[in-house]
Amino acid sequence: MQLRHRKCIPPLVFASTFALLLLFFTTYYHFHGIPFLSSRHVPVVDDSFHFVEHQLRPIPVSTLPSPPRFAYLVSGSAGNGNMLRRVLLAIYHPLNQYIVHLDRKASPQERLALERFVKGYKVFKEVGNVRMIVKANLITYRGSTMVANTLHAAAILLREGGDWDWFINLSASDYPLVTQDDLLHTFSHIPRDLNFIDHTSKIGWKASQRAKPVIIDSGLYNLRRADVFWIRQKRSVPTAFKLFTGSAWMVLSRPFIEYCVWGWDNLPRKVLMYYTNFLSSPEGYFHTVICNAEAFRNTTVNSDLHFISWDNPPRQHPQLLRLAHMNRMLESNAPFARKFYQNGRLLDKIDAELLSRGREMFTPGGWCAGSRENGADPCSVVGTPTVLKPGPGAQRLQALINFLLSDAIFRPRQCE
Ligand SMILES: *[C@@H]1O[C@H](CO)[C@@H](O)[C@H](O)[C@H]1NC(C)=O
Numbered sequence: 001m002q003l004r005h006r007k008c009i010p011p012l013v014f015a016s017t018f019a020l021l022l023l024f025f026t027t028y029y030h031f032h033g034i035p036f037l038s039s040r041h042v043p044v045v046d047d048s049f050h051f052v053e054h055q056l057r058p059i060p061v062s063t064l065p066s067p068p069r070f071a072y073l074v075s076g077s078a079g080n081g082n083m084l085r086r087v088l089l090a091i092y093h094p095l096n097q098y099i100v101h102l103d104r105k106a107s108p109q110e111r112l113a114l115e116r117f118v119k120g121y122k123v124f125k126e127v128g129n130v131r132m133i134v135k136a137n138l139i140t141y142r143g144s145t146m147v148a149n150t151l152h153a154a155a156i157l158l159r160e161g162g163d164w165d166w167f168i169n170l171s172a173s174d175y176p177l178v179t180q181d182d183l184l185h186t187f188s189h190i191p192r193d194l195n196f197i198d199h200t201s202k203i204g205w206k207a208s209q210r211a212k213p214v215i216i217d218s219g220l221y222n223l224r225r226a227d228v229f230w231i232r233q234k235r236s237v238p239t240a241f242k243l244f245t246g247s248a249w250m251v252l253s254r255p256f257i258e259y260c261v262w263g264w265d266n267l268p269r270k271v272l273m274y275y276t277n278f279l280s281s282p283e284g285y286f287h288t289v290i291c292n293a294e295a296f297r298n299t300t301v302n303s304d305l306h307f308i309s310w311d312n313p314p315r316q317h318p319q320l321l322r323l324a325h326m327n328r329m330l331e332s333n334a335p336f337a338r339k340f341y342q343n344g345r346l347l348d349k350i351d352a353e354l355l356s357r358g359r360e361m362f363t364p365g366g367w368c369a370g371s372r373e374n375g376a377d378p379c380s381v382v383g384t385p386t387v388l389k390p391g392p393g394a395q396r397l398q399a400l401i402n403f404l405l406s407d408a409i410f411r412p413r414q415c416e
């Protein structure tokens, strides 16, 4: 609803007031209990509605935009089948799109079991928003085949996934700390062209350890064995573009994904070819493209929206999270965390306390229209997907977003 027109005649004011109050009462039950947290991007209600606005303060319905949609890639390797299934149920929402990938190291049996789950699950079939890359890719953890797989999934999502707003890349050892209702509600209020990507141009030791060595990822051309090997020759640090590095986890806008996949500009393609021979390319490809593209650098928010706990000094892999991390994890206000033990006690605690999720069930949300009788999953019946019931997770996430978009943080940290 647009309330920005200044020249209102009195009857219109009364009619609008009445309509707003009506809207307020009908919407109230979808958002009960959640004090609305203002974000600086929410359009402000016009002065002439001062009185109305005052009454509506707890729930300004006039500023409720339609919820966005996320497109998720959830990928794993041998032995991750069950965990992929758990992550998928935990992050499922009918508004979103999902693509599941189990790489070629997994056995055919494991892949078939996951495929049966994805294709056979009642809700997935009804809504039709979960797909699996059946012709699995061979992936080298630190090689270019990882970026190729991410771009492959993004391309499928662009072609088949309908209208979505952000692409999110997760693995089987990631897990959400908020519900999808929390995430969709909070992201309704932020500009859809923002890209959440942790990055820096201070590449430090990576100049000699990553930028100069030249590697080959044999997964690009071998049928079975994928590995990286080094060639003796070294190369110099690029001068045609500036290198950026950061976390391999990100939330990317649709316009930026289209820019990377469609290739009407040569930069994403050139940088991709450069990163083919770069060790740990997932920690640099999108970062370097986005910060060297004039049209996109102003859309970066310097965060991967993940809680990750590193050793001091950091080792190659982050710490596996334990119950003792729970408080720090919550205080980070991050919507996702990693890395988790498969089926550890911490995941059960997150299910119980943060997601209200029963074993083998979906994370409940406003879309769930079934009953809980006899331990049934209320989400086995799909109601109205646009009805969101954000909870405490939305408040935590909003606090993080407010911080990231504050004047002191947002612009000063872009592509520095
Ligand atoms: C995407 O997700 C996977 C987790 O499976 C991660 O390892 C990878 O590096 C991510 N990022 C990119 C840019 O491919």
Ligand SMILES: *[C@@H]1O[C@H](CO)[C@@H](O)[C@H](O)[C@H]1NC(C)=O
Residues within 6 Å of the ligand: 294, 295, 296, 298
């Ligand atoms: C990005 O921001 C800078 C600094 O505020 C500005 O000069 C530039 O025009 C902006 N670029 C685009 C494409 O909006």
